[in-house]
Amino acid sequence: MRFDIITLFPELFEPFLKIGITRRAYETGLVDVHLWNPRDYAEGNYRRVDDRPFGGGPGMVMMVEPLTACLSAIRADRVQGREIAPLVLFSPIGETLRHAAVQHWSDSQGAVLLCGRYEGIDQRFIDTHVDMQISVGDFVLSGGELAAMTLLDAVARLQPGVLNDEGSHQLDSFNPALDGLLDCPHYTRPEQWEGQGVPAVLVSGHHLKIERWRRDQRLLLTARLRPELIEAARAAAKLSAQDEAVLEAQNSL
Numbered sequence: 001m002r003f004d005i006i007t008l009f010p011e012l013f014e015p016f017l018k019i020g021i022t023r024r025a026y027e028t029g030l031v032d033v034h035l036w037n038p039r040d041y042a043e044g045n046y047r048r049v050d051d052r053p054f055g056g057g058p059g060m061v062m063m064v065e066p067l068t069a070c071l072s073a074i075r076a077d078r079v080q081g082r083e084i085a086p087l088v089l090f091s092p093i094g095e096t097l098r099h100a101a102v103q104h105w106s107d108s109q110g111a112v113l114l115c116g117r118y119e120g121i122d123q124r125f126i127d128t129h130v131d132m133q134i135s136v137g138d139f140v141l142s143g144g145e146l147a148a149m150t151l152l153d154a155v156a157r158l159q160p161g162v163l164n165d166e167g168s169h170q171l172d173s174f175n176p177a178l179d180g181l182l183d184c185p186h187y188t189r190p191e192q193w194e195g196q197g198v199p200a201v202l203v204s205g206h207h208l209k210i211e212r213w214r215r216d217q218r219l220l221l222t223a224r225l226r227p228e229l230i231e232a233a234r235a236a237a238k239l240s241a242q243d244e245a246v247l248e249a250q251n252s253l
Contacts (some may be wrong), residue, residue: 001110001155002032004074004085005148006067008049008117010035012145016152021163025156032110033152034077038062041069050118059119067114067125074112086131089114089121090144094133097151099174101134105151106158113151115144179238180229184217216246223247 005013013035017026025031039047043065050060071087078085088111095101105111114121114130136147156162173183187198201213219239223230230247233239239247 001030001106001108002034002078002085003110003152003155004034004036004078004112005115006036006038006070006074006112007115007143007145007148008037008039009115009143009145010037013149016149022153022156025159025162028161030159030162031152031156034074036070036074038066038070041073042066053119057119061119062117062121062125064122064125067121068129071112071129080109082131084109085112087112087114087129089116089126089130089133090136090147091116091133092135092138092140094135096135096137097147097154099172099180102151102154103158106155113144113148115148117143174229178218179233179236181218181233182222182226182229184214184221215243219243219246220250223250 007013013033017023017033026033039049042049042063048063049066050062053059053061075082075085090113134147134151136150141147172178174180187202191198191203199213201209204210219230230239
């Protein structure tokens with residue numbers, strides 16, 4: 001898959017694409033990333049990409065012409081239609097990014113990712129070219145670059161051969177393999193640390209009991225922190241009678 005990223009700060013992506021386990025996805029081309037700076041498509045000696053907002057107010061607004069020219073260059077380079085590579089804008093008003101959407105993108109042919117800056121982007125460009133808007137949470141960043149990296153990282157780790165253990169991501173929080181629940185706590189050596197031990201079941205060697213303990217912990221943690229995920233799993237008939245008994249026992253305490 002290919003992701004084209006429109007950003008005024010392409011240098012922010014250089015260490016991200018070269019460090020960490022997900023770099024395998026970028027080095028092998030499983031996730032093919034192309035960086036595009038709209039300043040390269042701006043006119044004039046100053047290559048201006050922003051201007052003051054009509055109506056007054058603080059900040060600057062990204063101009064429509066450089067963005068349009070940059071997008072045209074991307075479309076020509078991809079030689080693929082808009083339906084194959086939709087334009088995604090990272091914005092606080094967008095739909096919150098969730099695992100299901102990450103899974104969708106990981107199985108897609110990619111997209112064009114637009115990283116906004118300053119006070120925002122000329123609405124005419126958004127109305128004409130943007131196919132969808134994505135938010136990574138109810139807060140505001142200085143630009144869309146961190147949001148784009150978040151999506152790329154989430155997509156990259158789902159690609160075959162990227163993680164050391166092929167099934168590792170299947171045990172992540174929100175994964176359908178866990179029925180959309182949060183993941184359970186994890187422990188490693190030493191077995192004793194400052195008077196705190198490891199749950200006895202985890203060193204028992206009894207694999208069925210270990211899996212049941214982990215399932216119970218996922219249920220209890222999710223019920224406490226994200227009860228709506230429990231309701232979603234219940235509505236999808238993902239909870240067994242034993243699962244319900246564990247939740248009921250906790251509720252009775």
